[in-house]
Amino acid sequence: MIETGRPIPEVAEELGVHSGTLHSWVSRWRRNGSASSDRPAPAASVGRLRDTERAELERLRREMSEKKKRIRELEMELDVFKRCMGAPRSSV
Known part of the structure; x- marks a missing residue:
């Protein structure tokens, strides 16, 4: 067409x-x-982010990065905990 x-x-x-x-x-x-x-598309939405959208995107990316870091920390703590629970106890 x-x-x-x-x-x-x-x-x-x-x-x-x-x-x-x-x-x-x-x-x-x-x-x-x-x-x-039926309404014309606003000029700002043609492939460009507004300042508020850009700021929110940056904030969300930082937040996601922090959450991923926290998840890695918790996974390491869990791994250590599992190792401690699985290790034979020493007799004192």
């Missing part, structure tokens, strides 16, 4: 959707850059 130049009815039949529906989606896409909305 858009890239291949195939007719909408042919593609619609192949996809199993009504040709009018596909035509509507293509029209919206040509008009707005998105087939899912």
Whole structure:
């Protein structure tokens, strides 16, 4: 259709959707850059993060890194605990 130049009815039949529906989606896409909305996409959302989104992403990455570190620490503690429990007791 858009890239291949195939007719909408042919593609619609192949996809199993009504040709009018596909035509509507293509029209919206040509008009707005998105087939899912009648409203134009905001300029900031085209491949760029807003400052607030970037800050939140950085915060979430730091948080994830800290949680992974804590998980590794707990796994090591568990390993030590298992070794202590499995070791034979010394008679004093």
